[in-house]
Amino acid sequence: AQKITQTQPGMFVQEKEAVTLDCTYDTSDPSYGLFWYKQPSSGEMIFLIYQGSYDQQNATEGRYSLNFQKARKSANLVISASQLGDSAMYFCAMREGGNTGNQFYFGTGTSLTVIP
Amino acid sequence: GAVVSQHPSRVICKSGTSVKIECRSLDFQATTMFWYRQFPKQSLMLMATSNEGSKATYEQGVEKDKFLINHASLTLSTLTVTSAHPEDSSFYICACLDRDRLETQYFGPGTRLLVL
Numbered sequence: 001a002q003k004i005t006q007t008q009p010g011m012f013v014q015e016k017e018a019v020t021l022d023c024t025y026d027t028s029d030p031s032y033g034l035f036w037y038k039q040p041s042s043g044e045m046i047f048l049i050y051q052g053s054y055d056q057q058n059a060t061e062g063r064y065s066l067n068f069q070k071a072r073k074s075a076n077l078v079i080s081a082s083q084l085g086d087s088a089m090y091f092c093a094m095r096e097g098g099n100t101g102n103q104f105y106f107g108t109g110t111s112l113t114v115i116p
Numbered sequence: 117g118a119v120v121s122q123h124p125s126r127v128i129c130k131s132g133t134s135v136k137i138e139c140r141s142l143d144f145q146a147t148t149m150f151w152y153r154q155f156p157k158q159s160l161m162l163m164a165t166s167n168e169g170s171k172a173t174y175e176q177g178v179e180k181d182k183f184l185i186n187h188a189s190l191t192l193s194t195l196t197v198t199s200a201h202p203e204d205s206s207f208y209i210c211a212c213l214d215r216d217r218l219e220t221q222y223f224g225p226g227t228r229l230l231v232l
Binding site for chain 1: 148150154158159160162165207209211213218219220221222223224225226228
C-alpha cells in the first residue's frame with residue numbers, strides 16, 4: 001500500500017483565492033511526522049510546514065496551514081490568498097518512528113497553477 | 117531555516133566519466149544525509165541514506181559501486197556517479213536531516229546531470 005497518496009495531479013486556483021491540496025497517509029506507527037514541500041521549476045525542495053502525530057492543533061505557517069484529520073489519516077495543505085509565486089509542485093511526505101525514524105515517504109505530488 | 121548547498125548545480129559530461137556532487141549543510145550539523153533521484157514530472161526516489169562516519173545504506177536496486185557515497189564530516193556528503201552513462205542523466209538532490217528542527221529534511225538545490 002502507498003504510504004502517501006496525493007490524488008490531485010494538477011490543480012488550478014485564482015490569484016488571491018484559497019486552495020486545498022489533498023494528502024492521505026497510511027501507517028500503523030503511533031508516532032509520525034507529516035511534511036509539505038514546495039518544488040518550483042528551479043527544482044529545489046522548499047520545506048513549508050510540519051505536523052506531528054501527537055500535535056493537538058493544526059500547524060500553521062504564514063499563509064500555509066495543515067488540516068490534520070488523524071482519524072481519516074489526512075493531512076491536507078491549505079494555501080490562503082494564493083500568489084502567482086505559489087505555482088509549483090507540492091509534495092506531501094511522512095516520517096515514521098518518531099526520533100528514530102529517518103526515512104521519508106513522498107507522495108507523487110500535485111502541480112499547482114495560480115491564475116492571474 | 118536550515119541552509120543546504122549542493123554543487124555543481126548542472127553538469128554535462130561524456131559517457132564513461134565520473135561525476136562528483138557535493139552536499140553541504142551550511143548552518144547546522146547533519147549526521148544523516150539523503151540522496152534522491154528525480155525523473156521529470158515524478159516524485160523523489162530515495163537512493164541512499166548517508167550517516168557520518170559509516171557506510172551508506174543503499175535502497176534496493178541502487179548499485180553501490182556505481183553511486184559512491186562518502187559522508188566524511190558532519191556538514192559534507194558526496195555522491196560520485198562512476199562511469200556515467202546516458203541513463204544516469206537525471207536530477208540528483210540531497211537532503212540533510214536536522215535533528216534540532218523536528219527531524220526535518222532540508223534539501224539542497226539539486227544537480228542536473230546530463231551524460232552524453
